[in-house]
Amino acid sequence: MRTLSDHLQEAFRAYSHKSALKTVRGTYTYAQLGEKVELYKKQLSSLRDPKLPIFTLDAPVCPETIALLLACVHEEVTLFLLNRYLPPFFIKKQLDKLPVSHIVTEGSLKNSTSIRERFLRIERDAPPPSGELLKQNPLTLLLTSGTTSAPKLAAHSSDNHLYSALASQTEIPLEPGDTWLLSMPLYHVAGIGIIFRALLQGAALCLPSAIDALKSVTHCSFVATTLRRFLQAPYTENLKCGFVGGGPIPPSLEIACKERSLPMLYTYGLTEMSSHVCSTRYLLREGGGVCFGKAHENARVQIEGEELYVQGKTRFLGYYPKSLPPEVWFPTKDTAKIDEQGRIWIFGRKDRQFISGGENIQPAEIEKALESLPGVQSAKVLPRPDPEYGMRPIAVVRATDFNEEAIKKSLRKILSSYKIPDQIFLENGSISSLQGKFY
Numbered sequence: 001m002r003t004l005s006d007h008l009q010e011a012f013r014a015y016s017h018k019s020a021l022k023t024v025r026g027t028y029t030y031a032q033l034g035e036k037v038e039l040y041k042k043q044l045s046s047l048r049d050p051k052l053p054i055f056t057l058d059a060p061v062c063p064e065t066i067a068l069l070l071a072c073v074h075e076e077v078t079l080f081l082l083n084r085y086l087p088p089f090f091i092k093k094q095l096d097k098l099p100v101s102h103i104v105t106e107g108s109l110k111n112s113t114s115i116r117e118r119f120l121r122i123e124r125d126a127p128p129p130s131g132e133l134l135k136q137n138p139l140t141l142l143l144t145s146g147t148t149s150a151p152k153l154a155a156h157s158s159d160n161h162l163y164s165a166l167a168s169q170t171e172i173p174l175e176p177g178d179t180w181l182l183s184m185p186l187y188h189v190a191g192i193g194i195i196f197r198a199l200l201q202g203a204a205l206c207l208p209s210a211i212d213a214l215k216s217v218t219h220c221s222f223v224a225t226t227l228r229r230f231l232q233a234p235y236t237e238n239l240k241c242g243f244v245g246g247g248p249i250p251p252s253l254e255i256a257c258k259e260r261s262l263p264m265l266y267t268y269g270l271t272e273m274s275s276h277v278c279s280t281r282y283l284l285r286e287g288g289g290v291c292f293g294k295a296h297e298n299a300r301v302q303i304e305g306e307e308l309y310v311q312g313k314t315r316f317l318g319y320y321p322k323s324l325p326p327e328v329w330f331p332t333k334d335t336a337k338i339d340e341q342g343r344i345w346i347f348g349r350k351d352r353q354f355i356s357g358g359e360n361i362q363p364a365e366i367e368k369a370l371e372s373l374p375g376v377q378s379a380k381v382l383p384r385p386d387p388e389y390g391m392r393p394i395a396v397v398r399a400t401d402f403n404e405e406a407i408k409k410s411l412r413k414i415l416s417s418y419k420i421p422d423q424i425f426l427e428n429g430s431i432s433s434l435q436g437k438f439y
Contacts, residue, residue, distance in 0.1 A: 003158060003159070003162070004073055004139075004158040004159065004161060004162040004196070005073050005074050005158065007162060007200050008070060008073060008074075008199065008200065009074075011030070011199055011200050011201070011202060012030050012031075012033075012034045012199075014202065015030045015176055015202035016029065016030050016031040016034070017029055017030070017031065018030055018176050018177075018202055018204070019179075019204040020032070020033040020199065020204055020205065021033055021063050021066065021204065021205050021207065022179065022204055022205070022206040022207065022210045022213035022216065023062075023063055023207045023209065023210050023213075024207065024209040024210050024211075025063075027204075027213075028063060030199075030202075033063070033066070033067060033070075036063065036064070036067035037067045037070045037071050037074070038071075039067075040067055040068050040070075040071035041071045041074055041075055043071075043115045043118065043119065044071055044072065044075045044077050045075055046115065047101070047102060047115065047119055048075075048077065049101045051099065051127050052099045052100060052101030052122075052127050053077070053078055053099060053101070053130065053134060054078045054079070054080050054098055054099055054100045054101065054134075054141070055072070055077055055078070055079055055080070055100070055101065055102050055103075055104060055119070056079075056080040056082055056095060056098075056100050056102070056103045056104065057069075057079055057080070057081055057082060057103075057104045058082050058084050058103070058104065058105045058106055059081045059082060059083075059084070059185070059186040059187050060084075060106040060186075061182055061185070061186060061191075061207055061208065061209075062106065062109070062110065062207070063207075064106075064109035064110055065106075065109065065186060066195060066205070068104065068109065069186075069192070069195065070199075072139060073139060073158055076137055076139075076158075078134065078137070078138050078139065078140070078141065079139065079140055079141070080094075080098060080100065080140075080141040080153075081140055081141070081142055081186055081187045081192070082094075082187060083143060083185070083187040083416075084187075085416055085417060086143075086416055087412075087413060087414055087415065087416065089413075089414070090151075090414075094143070094153070095122070096128070097128055098128065098141075098153075098320070099127040099128055099129075099130050099134070100122055101121060101122060102119040102120060102121050102122065103119075103120045103122060104118065104119055104120070105120065108120060129321070130321070131320060131321020131322065132321065132322065132323050133155050133317055133318050133319075133320050133321050133322060133323040134320075134321070135323075136155075136157065136317050136323055137157070138155035138156060138157055138317050139156060139157055139158045139160075139161060140155070140156045140161070140189075140192060141153045141154070141155055141320060142154050142156070142187060142188065142189055142192075142271060143187065144271040144272070144360070151365075152319040152320075153319060153320040154189075154271050154272060154316050154318075154319060154320075155316060155317040155318055155319070155320055155323075156189065156274055156316050156317065157317055159313065160274040160313070160314050160315070160316060160317070161192060161193070161196050161274060162196070162200075163274070163298040163312075163313040163314050164193055164196075164273075164274035164275050164276070164298070164314045165193065165196040165197045165200050166200075166298065167276075167296035167297055167298045167299070167314065168193070168197050168275075168276070168296075169197070169200070169201060170296070170297060171265065171279055171296065172197075172219065172240075172241050172243065172265060174197060174198060174201040174202075174203045174219065175201060175202065175203065176201070176202035176203065177203070178198075178201075178203040178204070178218045178219060178240065179198075179203060179204040179205070179206045179213070179216045179217050179218050179219070180194050180197065180198045180203060180204070180205055180206065180217070180218070180219040180220070180221075181206045181208065181214070181217045181219070181220045181221070182194050182195070182205045182206060182207055182208065183208060183220060183221050183222070183226060184221050188271075189271045189274055189275050190221060190245070190246065190269075190275055193274070193275040194221055198219075203218075203219075204216075214236065215236055215238070216236075216238065217236050217238065217239065218236075218238050218239060218240045218241075219239075219240060219241050219242075219243070220239065220241075220242045220243065221242075221243040221244075221245075222242055222243065222244045222245075222246075223244075223245065223246035223247060223357060223358030224244075224246070224247055224248065224249055224250060224253060224357075224358070224389075224390050225357040225358060225388055225389050225390065226358075227242070227244055227249075227253055227257075228253060228387075228388060230242075231253070231256050231257070231260070239262065239263065240263060241263050241264070241265055242257075242262060242263065242264045242265065243265055243267060243276075243279075244264050244265065244266050244267065245266070245267035245268065245269055245275075245276060245279075246355065246358035247355030247358055247390055248290075248355065248390060249266055249283060249290075250390070251285065254266070254283055263281075264281070265279045265280070265281060266279060266280055266281075266282075266283050266292060267279040267292065268292035268344065268346055270310075270332060271316070272310070272315065272316045272330050272332075273299060273310050273312070273314050273315055273316070273330075274314040274315075274316065275314070276296070277292075277295055277296065277299045277301065277310060277314075277344070278292045278293045278294055278295045278296060278299070278301075278343075278344050279292065279293055279296070280292050280293030280343075286345075287347075288347055288348075289336075289337070289345040289346060289347040290345065290346050290347075291339075291343050291344070291345050292343075292344050292345075292346060293343055293344065294341075294342045294343055294344070295312075295342075295344060298312050298313040298314050299311070299312040299313075299314055299315075300312040301338060301344060302329065302338075303336060303337060303338055304329075304331075306335050306336070306337070307331055307332065307333065307334065307335060307336070307350060308331075308332045308334045308335070308336035308344065308346070309329040309330060309331055309332065310329065310330050310332060311328075311329045311330070315330055316330075333349060333350045333351050333353070334346055334347075334348070334349060334350070335347040335348050335349070335350055352364065354383040354391045355390060355391060356383075356386070356389045356390060356391050356392055356393070356418060357388075357389040357390065357418065359418050361383075361391075361393055361418070361419060363380075363381035363382070363383075363393065364381075365415075365419070366379075366381045366393055366395065366411075366415065366419055366421065367379045367380065367381050367395075369411055369414050369415050369419075370395060370397055370407070370411070372414070373407060373410050373411075375399050375400045375401050375402075376397050376398075376399045376407070377397075377398045377399060377400070378397065378398045378427075379395055379396070379397045379398075380395065380396045380397075380427075381393050381394070381395045381421065382394055382395075382396070384422070386422075392421075392422045393419065393420075393421045393422065394421050394422055394423045394424070394425070395421040395423075395424045395425070396424075396425045396426075396427050397424060397425070397426060397427060398426075398427045399426065402426045404423070404424045407424055408420055408421075408424065
């Protein structure tokens with residue numbers, strides 16, 4: 001069976017003189033990108049430690065990050081792609097529980113020439129236990145809020161990423177000469193998916209900072225927030241397809257795309273399925289549900305008790321440190337149905353999770369953070385509709401010496417910025433009546 005590494009090597013040979021990356025520093029051909037990959041392969045090989053198998057990358061969108069990710073594919077090195085916007089204490093907590101040997105930063109990748117300076121070794125007395133999951137040799141570890149308040153580390157194999165990219169090719173055919181804007185962060189599975197979709201087919205990746213190259217973009221990935229911004233700005237006439245997902249799509253956005261004859265593909269997916277599960281050119285809405293079409297060729301779906309369960313070649317390996325047996329169906333926590341034509345209809349969440357600007361938000365996590373602050377006795381977090389982000393959190397607290405700005409300042413030390421409530425109210429009435437003002 002051909003691996004992701006095999007497919008990439010074949011693509012780099014076949015398209016050696018084609019454009020692979022369009023950046024603010026200029027264009028890299030497949031051959032030039034391949035030279036960077038070979039350099040990192042040699043360095044990874046010399047630094048590998050069987051007791052500490054994971055490298056951690058502060059994942060900026062730059063040529064060096066992409067080259068290192070591809071080197072990890074070939075060398076079978078696990079890469080923990082770090083969200084640099086997380087609070088420092090949380091980053092340290094994740095690193096302490098993982099068998100990490102080296103941290104790679106944007107500065108060390110771009111500005112250092114020696115291996116010692118490029119890959120910063122973590123000194124530790126004893127590595128934490130590796131866990132059964134690492135025996136399956138995952139390629140990436142990605143933080144996801146999942147379906148509980150505690151963030152989890154989702155592990156994906158090279159095959160997960162490969163079969164997701166191949167499924168995408170049947171829905172959005174790419175060819176040499178196409179250019180996909182790398183508009184998603186690389187600590188999200190959607191960002192990694194763009195890389196493999198493009199490079200497996202001889203297409204180019206356009207980095208967002210390469211303003212002069214934007215006119216050549218043929219494919220883009222959007223969440224509702226970025227799609228709304230895209231519609232307000234000049235867009236490329238060369239656009240062949242916009243990949244829209246990451247949460248609910250307001251009807252007004254879909255109508256705006258139709259009015260401008262923009263070729264959009266609306267998707268439903270989740271981190272645990274290596275990006276998308278199904279997609280459609282036209283959203284059907286009925287009875288409170290939205291139809292996203294049939295599952296792609298490498299995903300399987302079924303309904304149990306009105307909840308959507310997923311399986312298939314793109315299903316992730318599990319949450320670190322425990323692996324999920326391959327025969328297990330994963331519960332999405334989304335209420336759904338599958339109609340007679342095999343199409344998937346999504347109706348909503350079984351839990352309280354909501355999506356803000358493409359990011360999952362669990363109210364319980366914010367409530368716990370609020371209640372950890374001095375003077376806050378109880379907290380309730382609610383979603384409020386927002387014209388830019390879809391939903392934003394607001395909070396109602398019972399507290400002594402209430403000071404909204406002081407509470408927000410304290411929260412910024414323990415929560416990611418997108419989880420800070422836009423407004424915090426002092427409880428003086430029914431929470432249910434307050435919630436009704438936002439719907």
